[in-house]
Amino acid sequence: MFFDDPVLMSRLLTSLTLVFHIIFATVGVGIPVMISIAELIGIKKKDQHLQLLARRWTRGMTVTIAVGVVTGTAIGLQLSLLWPNFMQIAGNVIALPLFMEVFAFFFEAIFLGIYLYTWDRFKKPIYHWLLSIPIILGSTMSAFFITTVNGFMNTPQGFELDGDTVSAISPLAAMFNPATPTKVFHVVSSAYLTSAAILATISAVMILKKKGSAYHKKALKLTVTATFIFALLTAVAGDLSAKFLAEYQPEKLAAGEWHFETEEGADLVLFGYLDENNEPQAALKLPGALSFLAHGDFNAEVEGLNETPVDEQPPLWIHYMFDLMVSIGFYLLGISALFLLFWKVKKWNEENRWLLWGIAVSGPLAMLAIEFGWIFAEEGRQPWILRGFMTVSEAATTSDHVGLMFILFIGLYTILGSGCITVLRKMFKNHPAEAEFENRYPDEAAALKEGDQ
Amino acid sequence: MGYEYIGITVLWFFLYGYLIVASVDFGAGFYAYYAKVTKKDHIMNQLISRYLSPVWEVTNVFFVFFFVGIVGFFPDSAYYYGQALLIPGSIAIVLLAIRGSFYAFENYGSKDNHLYMFLYGATGLLIPASLSTTLTISEGGFIEESANGVRLLYGELFTSPYSWSVVVLAIVSVLYISSMFLTYYASKANDQPALEQVRKYALFWSSPTIIASLTTFIALSQHNPEHYQKAIDLWWVFGLSVAFFIIAVLLIYVKRFYGWAFVAVMLQFFFAFFGYGASHLPYILQPYITLTSGATNETMGITLIIAFIGGLCLLIPSLYLLMRLFLFDADYVKGNK
Numbered sequence: 001m002f003f004d005d006p007v008l009m010s011r012l013l014t015s016l017t018l019v020f021h022i023i024f025a026t027v028g029v030g031i032p033v034m035i036s037i038a039e040l041i042g043i044k045k046k047d048q049h050l051q052l053l054a055r056r057w058t059r060g061m062t063v064t065i066a067v068g069v070v071t072g073t074a075i076g077l078q079l080s081l082l083w084p085n086f087m088q089i090a091g092n093v094i095a096l097p098l099f100m101e102v103f104a105f106f107f108e109a110i111f112l113g114i115y116l117y118t119w120d121r122f123k124k125p126i127y128h129w130l131l132s133i134p135i136i137l138g139s140t141m142s143a144f145f146i147t148t149v150n151g152f153m154n155t156p157q158g159f160e161l162d163g164d165t166v167s168a169i170s171p172l173a174a175m176f177n178p179a180t181p182t183k184v185f186h187v188v189s190s191a192y193l194t195s196a197a198i199l200a201t202i203s204a205v206m207i208l209k210k211k212g213s214a215y216h217k218k219a220l221k222l223t224v225t226a227t228f229i230f231a232l233l234t235a236v237a238g239d240l241s242a243k244f245l246a247e248y249q250p251e252k253l254a255a256g257e258w259h260f261e262t263e264e265g266a267d268l269v270l271f272g273y274l275d276e277n278n279e280p281q282a283a284l285k286l287p288g289a290l291s292f293l294a295h296g297d298f299n300a301e302v303e304g305l306n307e308t309p310v311d312e313q314p315p316l317w318i319h320y321m322f323d324l325m326v327s328i329g330f331y332l333l334g335i336s337a338l339f340l341l342f343w344k345v346k347k348w349n350e351e352n353r354w355l356l357w358g359i360a361v362s363g364p365l366a367m368l369a370i371e372f373g374w375i376f377a378e379e380g381r382q383p384w385i386l387r388g389f390m391t392v393s394e395a396a397t398t399s400d401h402v403g404l405m406f407i408l409f410i411g412l413y414t415i416l417g418s419g420c421i422t423v424l425r426k427m428f429k430n431h432p433a434e435a436e437f438e439n440r441y442p443d444e445a446a447a448l449k450e451g452d453q
Numbered sequence: 454m455g456y457e458y459i460g461i462t463v464l465w466f467f468l469y470g471y472l473i474v475a476s477v478d479f480g481a482g483f484y485a486y487y488a489k490v491t492k493k494d495h496i497m498n499q500l501i502s503r504y505l506s507p508v509w510e511v512t513n514v515f516f517v518f519f520f521v522g523i524v525g526f527f528p529d530s531a532y533y534y535g536q537a538l539l540i541p542g543s544i545a546i547v548l549l550a551i552r553g554s555f556y557a558f559e560n561y562g563s564k565d566n567h568l569y570m571f572l573y574g575a576t577g578l579l580i581p582a583s584l585s586t587t588l589t590i591s592e593g594g595f596i597e598e599s600a601n602g603v604r605l606l607y608g609e610l611f612t613s614p615y616s617w618s619v620v621v622l623a624i625v626s627v628l629y630i631s632s633m634f635l636t637y638y639a640s641k642a643n644d645q646p647a648l649e650q651v652r653k654y655a656l657f658w659s660s661p662t663i664i665a666s667l668t669t670f671i672a673l674s675q676h677n678p679e680h681y682q683k684a685i686d687l688w689w690v691f692g693l694s695v696a697f698f699i700i701a702v703l704l705i706y707v708k709r710f711y712g713w714a715f716v717a718v719m720l721q722f723f724f725a726f727f728g729y730g731a732s733h734l735p736y737i738l739q740p741y742i743t744l745t746s747g748a749t750n751e752t753m754g755i756t757l758i759i760a761f762i763g764g765l766c767l768l769i770p771s772l773y774l775l776m777r778l779f780l781f782d783a784d785y786v787k788g789n790k
Contacts, residue, residue: 066557069510070550073517080524081542084535088528092749095525096756102518103764109510110771114778121778134771171756398602399539412547416554423558 007393009402010082013409015378017075019371020413024068026370029139029188030195031061036132038222043125048441049215050222055119056433057199060424062116067420072105074409082402086385086395089166093159094149096171101145108138140188147187151179154377155248156386182244186237190373193230194366197332199223201363204356215433217351221343224359228336234329239293246294246302249387252380254305255314256322257290258283266290266302271323274316314380321376328369332362456754457744460526461737463761464519465730471515472726473630473719478512479577480631482552484654486574489567496646500639502560509556511775513549523737525757529747533738536603537596538587545583552576578624585623589616592677593739615672622665626722629658633701633718640711652705659702663695666725677739683732690728697721 002008035057042050080087111134122128152158158173159166200223206216245253254260258269258280268290272283288298295302305313335358342348342355381387385395438445481501488494524531534542551572559569590596590605592615597604610616632654639648674681684691701717704710735743748754 063557065510066554069513070553073513073549073553074546076517077520077542077546080520080531080535081539082535084532087524087531087535091524091528091531092753095521095528095749095753096760098521099525099757100760100764102514102521103760103767106511106514106518106764106768107771109514110768110775113510114775118778166750169750169752171753397536397539399536399604401540405539405543408543408547412550416550419554419558 003403004400006398006400006402007396009406010396011392013402013406014075014078014082016406016409016413017071017078018374018378020417021068021071021075022370022374023367024064024071025143026191026194026367027061027064027198028068029143029191030193031057031064031199032132032135032139033192034195034199034223034226035061036129036136037226039125039129039132041222043129047218048444049218049437051125052215052433052437052440053219053222056428056436058116059427062112063420063423063427065112067416069109070416071413082397083385083395084397086390089161089164089390090152090386092166093156093169093171093174094152097145097148097152097175101142101149104138104141104145106138108135108142111135111138143188143191144184147184148175148177148180150377151177151183153385154183154381154387155179156389161389178248179244182237182241186234186241186373189230189233189237190366190370193227193234193332194363194370196223196226196230197366198363200227200336200359201361204359207351208353208356208360213434215437220351220359224336224339227332227362228340231329231333231336235333238326238329242293243295249381250303251305251308251312252314252318252377253294254303254308255316256318256376256380258316258319259290259302260304260306262301262304262307264291264301265299266294268293269319271320278316312383314382318376318379321372321379325369325372325376328365328372332366332369335359335362455745455748456751456758457526457748459758460522460748460754461730461734461744463758464522464526465727467515467519467522469723469726471512471519472722474512474515476581476627476630477634478509478631479581480627480629481635482556482577483574483628484631484635484651486570486577488650489570493650496650497635500635500642500644500647509553511772513553516549522757526749526754527737527742527747528749529742530737533596533598533603533741534587534590537590537605540605541583541586545580548576548580548583552580578627581623581627582620585619586610586616589613589619591733591736591738592673592680593736594676596738596741598741613672613676615669615676618665618669618672622662622669625658625661625665629655629662630718630722632658633705633715636705637711637715652708655705656702659698659705663698680732680739684728687728687732690724690731694721694724694728697724 035054038050038057039054041047042052042054111131115128115131115135118128118131152174155178156174157177158170158175160168200220203216203220203223207220242253245256257266258272258274258278259266260278265288267288268286269280270284270286272280275281291300291302292298294300335355339355339359342352383391383393385392485494485498485501488497555569555572559573589610595606595610595613595616597606632651635651636648636655639651670681670684673684697717697720701714701721704714704717735745737744737747749757
């Protein structure tokens, strides 16, 4: 039975942990940036609403960071527990970025503790804001280091392998492998984008529920502007990633695009399904667009999947993951641009219900796009764990009971997930921003009320 | 001295660091829950949460640092420990995850949730017990390698007097180290009622700690005579450890120099821990991994050491800042900030 197969169960358990961890890792990288921006603008403009925004986001973030830390510890240990053969070989080459990731994490942990407990300890608020910089550095650097490890698994280099013996090691070459630049760019920009979109969702929902005060309106403008900027960056990163794939991992791009024959002027296939002859049906085809995506030229030649041996081809269903990720990316860019347009044109109302609904769904969609993108990236290099060197089935543990551990971890993530939601709801539902604002800044709150009348 | 010696020494320092900070943390969690059950929480919890809140994440990093480092310096350990420890390792992950996240849930979210406090307190004792399994199996005799891979012999593990004495030692040391630290912290905060309370705990847990240390030694002589002999050769290191133990307990007993008492506790464990580590060499995992056979290649070893020095240049000032702001800032400790 598949439940007793350590290879399959190791894959499932690793996926389970990563799918869960990525939610918290993504917001852990992006939300500190948003907090820092809100606090800085708040201090510069002497706007207490924005400073309160930074405080409230920080409070929520502590809970998600806690879950991110513990699930990150889990994946760190599971690497050795579930993939001992892989770690024995690859550990020789990628120990450096793993090690440095922990340093970055250490740095972030220290300053996060300080940031959280020093809101009112400095005479000048800008000193407190300065503490957010090492947090951003730490979280973004740990994303950088860990992404280089994933890049290495996609385009391994910097070593020679003879049986079980690794030699001619160059730690820096392994770290700065061809996949690193585009992967890091894409991971970091999409983490910023997703965090901005999630915070925009919260603001939009609050306004839709008619609890929208000046606080929420300012939050909405800030977060949607950030969403727009980060969506633009992510689109550029995505385009560069596709060009990278065309050059270094053509089989991943070909499987993702259902592109079988090598040809010039290749079409981009959107959605649809495959018939028994592996012909895309009911799909939208953009002539020459795949060539353009891959090489920046509508007539360029794109390598097809048939060039890859059958037993080294990734599964074809990753096509849907690719399409969903890209569609959501364009949706986020479009909806945030629309909001900015409505805001700038004086006659139009940017708090139009339809527009708010469009923004309200953008956070969850962005998180789904992160998951789809990672599933595409990871399934797209099957059957390899180290592309060209080691397959997934050679790397897995031979221990029994991986199936049991899978059930144990489903239980754990259920508890962590529901605990996180319960606590976050309690934190914000029972303590609305308006009440906290009056409490913390009674003079400003009174002045604002005067102004309204 | 080869890079592998530098590597293991650095890692051993981090494990020692984890032993101290995690013991304070784990024990404090247990005492916080115990205080709640015995309705003494109004005396102690303010003190405990003021210390723990800013540092819980840092504690966790010490641990991550150690296991990432050992896999980096000694990739073979990923293979042997990874295969053997699937179940105990997964259980430790689950306990750590519950503890870490529920600490945040309780502290930043819903205060005074009884279930959260219980989970937090109970895991504080179970985690040291589960992590100490790793040290136990490193002595050899609990792992079997065959053509089908590496297996942990659960029967041997659960019936061994040595493994149980390590578990007991781990738990009582946690309670001892933690109460010693809290005594110092309470005296710094000038919090007399809390000081009275934790001072009693410190004195109470000192005798089980020294008894468990001796029992573990005796059990080791039965389980691994070779290691025991090497430990005896280093008798003066363990002698120093006992001397610092006596100093620590005496200082607490006469109610003076609480800060020095905690320093003595740290030295007590420093000597015991390094004596244990030194006598364990050359084995990382007996008999499969030795210091030289299991070490990573030289390029990576040296790169890791360089990265390590660079990292420390960043970490030490930051840790200093953290301690200045929270641990050694009298106003903060007293609750005025």
